[in-house]
Amino acid sequence: MDAFIIQGEKELKGEVQTSAAKNAALPILAATLLFPQKITFNNLPQISDISFFKKILESLGAKFDSNSVDTSDINKFVAEYDLVRKMRASILVLGPLLSRFKEAKVSLPGGCAIGSRPVDIHLESLRQMGAEITLEDGYINAKTNGLKGKHIYLSFPSVGATENLIMAAVWADGETIIDNAAFEPEITDLISFLKSFGVKIEGEGTRQIKIQGMKKEDFKTVENFSYSIIPDRIEAATYVIAGLITNSEITVNNCNPGHLDTVINTLKVMGAKLEVGYSSIKTFKSGRLNGTNMATSIYPGYPTDVQAQLMTLMGLSFGSSIVSEHIFENRYMHVPELNRMGMNIKLDGRNAIITGVDKIKAAPVMCTDLRASAALVLAALVAKGETKISRVYYIDRGYEKLAQKFAGLGASIERVKDV
Numbered sequence: 001m002d003a004f005i006i007q008g009e010k011e012l013k014g015e016v017q018t019s020a021a022k023n024a025a026l027p028i029l030a031a032t033l034l035f036p037q038k039i040t041f042n043n044l045p046q047i048s049d050i051s052f053f054k055k056i057l058e059s060l061g062a063k064f065d066s067n068s069v070d071t072s073d074i075n076k077f078v079a080e081y082d083l084v085r086k087m088r089a090s091i092l093v094l095g096p097l098l099s100r101f102k103e104a105k106v107s108l109p110g111g112c113a114i115g116s117r118p119v120d121i122h123l124e125s126l127r128q129m130g131a132e133i134t135l136e137d138g139y140i141n142a143k144t145n146g147l148k149g150k151h152i153y154l155s156f157p158s159v160g161a162t163e164n165l166i167m168a169a170v171w172a173d174g175e176t177i178i179d180n181a182a183f184e185p186e187i188t189d190l191i192s193f194l195k196s197f198g199v200k201i202e203g204e205g206t207r208q209i210k211i212q213g214m215k216k217e218d219f220k221t222v223e224n225f226s227y228s229i230i231p232d233r234i235e236a237a238t239y240v241i242a243g244l245i246t247n248s249e250i251t252v253n254n255c256n257p258g259h260l261d262t263v264i265n266t267l268k269v270m271g272a273k274l275e276v277g278y279s280s281i282k283t284f285k286s287g288r289l290n291g292t293n294m295a296t297s298i299y300p301g302y303p304t305d306v307q308a309q310l311m312t313l314m315g316l317s318f319g320s321s322i323v324s325e326h327i328f329e330n331r332y333m334h335v336p337e338l339n340r341m342g343m344n345i346k347l348d349g350r351n352a353i354i355t356g357v358d359k360i361k362a363a364p365v366m367c368t369d370l371r372a373s374a375a376l377v378l379a380a381l382v383a384k385g386e387t388k389i390s391r392v393y394y395i396d397r398g399y400e401k402l403a404q405k406f407a408g409l410g411a412s413i414e415r416v417k418d419v
């Protein structure tokens with residue numbers, strides 16, 4: 001396993017390019033199962049979650065070459081446990097497989113560090129569309145004589161369940177309406193991808209999405225089709241917070257600030273000086289910021305995937321801050337690690353009470369989940385001394401070339417072999 005060695009207290013400068021969004025690329029890769037043709041991607045991020053997901057699609061018979069996939073010859077409908085356990089988002093193959101092939105067997109993804117991550121909303125909604133679903137030996141066995149379009153009310157606007165249902169509706173018979181749908185930008189990108197193949201969908205960006213099922217005879221191959229995934233708003237936010245926490249002037253390019261309104265407003269409330277462009281966000285030296293309160297929420301509220309990173313910034317701000325994590329039940333794994341570096345964060349159920357300190361010190365720390373790991377990198381950038389961050393494979397899951405990007409901004413960061 002590898003580790004990062006980071007010398008803290010370095011000012012950053014220059015520009016960093018945002019990569020394509022992991023959480024758009026994954027559902028869109030799943031959606032390639034719907035269409036029997038070659039599909040080329042212009043900017044798939046080189047991260048391990050994408051390579052894991054490709055392995056799952058290959059195990060079903062999809063053919064990949066450098067930046068394209070062809071699912072014309074899918075001949076298996078089983079997503080095996082030993083692949084699924086590494087890639088929770090593999091549950092997203094359920095909807096497209098059921099829709100196009102009328103059967104699917106997907107290992108129950110199981111929990112992960114941040115929570116139990118149930119899939120009950122996915123399964124209940126697919127049952128309403130006519131899928132027969134049983135759970136046996138840790139697998140979801142699903143089959144149907146053909147999904148039927150239905151009016152479905154989600155009990156919670158689950159991102160993954162919304163994505164699964166939109167894909168399931170593509171070859172369903174008739175119209176599907178999803179109420180209380182999630183509408184994260186990654187879902188809008190999935191819809192735009194599906195529309196490229198003539199799927200009639202309306203309501204993107206709202207809580208109600210309508211999808212007209214297609215007939216197989218209506219499908220026409222889109223010749224030489226290629227697609228560009230939207231920028232990763234979570235990665236962009238991480239680098240903006242890096243600029244602020246190191247009191248630096250950096251520019252995050254190739255991002256979509258419109259996907260980050262709540263994050264940008266929260267940072268400005270804390271005293272951050274930002275210049276928000278059409279596709280870039282520039283940080284100015286803002287000194288030590290002021291604490292504030294933040295509660296994670298469904299889009300367009302404050303994103304849970306930027307909670308750990310903001311908490312790190314709060315940990316070095318004036319005064320106290322309160323963070324409430326309302327999306328996942330165990331998304332504070334970064335707290336003990338940050339406290340080891342001298343932060344003063346106390347947990348009380350879903351709340352974290354952060355009392356700002358003016359400096360922190362390097363200490364050996366360990367990654368526990370993707371976004372907590374990003375928070376440790378941010379802390380190491382400002383800690384006095386040399387920080388060793390172990391198990392950086394967590395970071396490789398969702399941040400493309402993180403060490404190179406930070407080195408390009410002037411950080412002292414080195415990737416080393418770890419025991």
Ligand code: EPZ
Nearest residue numbers: 023089117118119120121122158159160161305327328370
């Ligand atoms: C997506 O996960 C993202 N992952 C997560 O990003 C993100 O944190 C999350 O949405 C919330 O924005 C991908 O897009 C691949 P949910 P997902 O279904 O779809 C509960 C990252 O760091 N729930 O909206 O799994 C669930 O337990 C990752 O990039 C049910 O109870 O999120 C959770 O508490 C982490 N039953 C809440 O809803 C269900 O059937 C939100 O889950 C489904 C979800």
